[in-house]
Amino acid sequence: MPERSTYKTTTARRAPRDEGFVQDEQVILEGVDISGQWNKMYEPREIVDYDLTHLEELTAIPGAESMGWCYQCAQCIPACPVDTAGGDYGPRKIFRRLQTGMDLFDHQDMWLCTSCQNCVRVCPKEVDMVEIMPAARAQAVLDGRNVPGELLEMFQNVAEYGNPMGESARRRTRWTRKAGVDIRLLPKNPGPVDVLWFVGDYYAFHNRGVDAAQAMARVFSRLGVDFGILGVDERTDGDSQRLAGEPGLFEEVAEHNLEQFGKYEFGKIVVSGPHAYNAIKNEYPRVSHGKTGGDTYPVEHYTQFLAQQVDALAPLLSGSFARKVTFHDPCYLGRHNGEYDAPRRLLEAVPGIEFVEMYRCKAQGYCCGGGGGGMWLDGFAAEHQMERLSENRVKEAVEVGAEVLAVCCPYEVSRFEDAVKSTDNDGKLEVLDIIEILDACMEPIGEGVA
C-alpha cells in the first residue's frame, strides 16, 4: 500500500475531466481505509467532440426540428426505398452524417427523399422526413443553394404555365376530343354538377395518361355520373411542388384552384391522382384564400368514388380480364391517407382476374420514386442510386408472377412502363391504370375505344 503522502499529492490534481485521467481519493470509512481509484463509469466523460453546426442549422428550420431526435436505432434504413435502391440513404444515415460534419445544403441527401413516409411508420422517435425535407428544401430553394436544375425547370414551368410539363394551358382539354363521350367543361357550361372531376396534369397531357383520362370519362358516362371538369382553368394540384421545396408556388396554384372550385356548384370533388387527393384534403384547407381563408371540400380518389358504387359498376363489367394482376399502392393514397381497400375492391370486381399481392404492399408498400419531386429528379437520382425505385418495384411484380401491374396514380404508368423496358421485362409485364382495366371490361363506346 502506498504512503499517505502519495495520496495527498494525487488529490491535489485538477478535476479528472479536465486532464482525462482518473483521480485517486483518500477515503477512510469507520476507521477502515477504502481509498482507491474511482471507477471510470462514474465519471462524466466525452467520447468524441462533435461540431453540430450543420445539424443545428437544419433543426433550427421550422418543420425540420425532429431531425435532431434520431437515436440511431436504424429501423428506418431497411424501410427506406432509396436505400433499398442502392442510394445509401435514410434518416439515420442523414443524422449521422450531419453529426459528423455534413452540410445537407451541399449534399445530394437533400434531394433523394421521395416523402413516401415508410420511415415515419417505423420510427420510434417520430423523426418525420415528410416534414423535415420539404422545410429544408424550401430553405435551399429560397437561398438558391445547389437546387438540381431539373427541379428548377419544373418549378419554372409550373410558375409560367400551371403544369410541370410546360404545356400550354389551352391544351388541357385536348384529350377530351377522343374520349368518345361528351365531357362537360364547367367554364363554358357552369351549371351545377354532382361531381367536379379534377383531372390532373398527367391525365391531361401525358400520352399514356390521356388513355386513362378517356377511360375515366367513359366509365363515368356509363355509370351515369353527372360530372364536369375545370378544363383550361385547372392547374397542377401543387402537392409535389410543396414537397420538393416550393411552398410559395404551391400556395399560388392552390389559391387558383380554390378560386375555380368556388365558382361552381358541385357535390364533391373526385380526383385522378393521390397527390391531388392529399393536397385538396389535407393541404388546401390550410391555404389562406380570399376573404374566407382555407376552404374544405369533400374529395375522393376515383378508386374510392367507384368502389362505393361497385354494385352498380359490376353489372357493367361484361368482358373478362383473365390475367394475373398485381397492384402497386401509391404512397399518397395508402400510407399517407390510409386507403388500401378501394383499389382492391375494384380489381376484385373485374371478371376473370387473378389477383396477387406483392411482398411489399399496403402500409409496407414500396415507393415508385415519383413522390416528393422525384418525378423530376430522374437524372439526379440516377447519379446517386444503383437503380430507379420504379425498377426495383417492377422486378418485384415480375417475381410474383404478375402479367399486369395495376396502378391508380397518374405518375406511375409512365414511370413503370419505362422501368419495364429498362429492366428487360418488355413484353412480360403490362402497366395499366385500374380505370383502363375497368373500361376494357365494359361495352365499347365512342371512337376512342381501341
Added chain:
Amino acid sequence: MKIVVLMKRVPDLVEDLEVDGSGKALATEHLKLTVNEFDDHALEEGLLLKETSGGELTVVALDAADVDKMLFTALAKGADRVLKITGAANVEGNTGLAAVFEEVLSAQEHDLILTGVQAADDRDGQLGPIVAALLDVPCVEVVTQVEVGEPGEGMVTVHKEYSGGVVAELEISLPAVLGIQAARQSPRYAPVSKVRQIQQSATIETLAGAGESSGAAAGGGSGFSVVEMTAPETGAGAQMLAGVDELMAVLEAKGVV
C-alpha cells in the same frame, strides 16, 4: 455603377401562333406573352455584375400582359428598381422601341445598358445598336460575359462571340450598350414565395411613354411595314439518300456537277 436592363415580353411559342384577319399581325385572342429569353440573360449578367462589383440595377420594360409579374420577379432576383413604361404599346419595331427607351434613359442615371441581343418577335438584333446610336454611346452585340475593374475606372471588359467559336475580348468605355447573347450562368430561379412577398411590399415605378410619336422622334418611323404574315409553307419533305452514288446522281440530275 448604374446598370439598366431593358426587357420586353414576346409571344410565347408554347402556344400555336395564329395570324389575325388582317393577314399582317398575330391574332392576340389566345396569345400568351413571356419574357424575351435573351433579356432574361441580360438581367442575369447584370445581376452577376452587381454581385461582384456592386452598383444599382434598374429594369425598364414596356407595359404588356403580365409585365408586373415579370418586374416583381426581377426584384425577387435582386434588381433594385423596376420601371414600367405605359402608353407606348403601339411603337413600331425596334426603331420605335429604342426611341421610347432612349427617352426614359435620358432621364435616368446609367453607366451600363444591357439588353437581349435579339428577341423572338424580331430577330433583327437592332434594339441595342439603335438605343446606343440615339444616346451616342458605344455598343457591343453578342456579348457573353461582362467584367468590371481590370481596364480601370469607366471601362468594362466584354466577351463577344463570333461564328466558328471565336471569342473577342473587348474593352469598352462607359456609358455603353451591350446586347447579351448569354449570361455566364442560366438565369436564376426566383422562388414564388419571394416574388409574392415582394409583390406585397415593393412598387413598380410607372412612366408615361411618348407612344406612337416615338417612331418620328427616331427619324421618320421604323422605315418598314408588314406586307403579309403567314405560317411557313410545309415542304414536300426530305429525300433520304443511301450513299454517295445516289448523291452524285441527284447532283448530276440537277446539273450541279
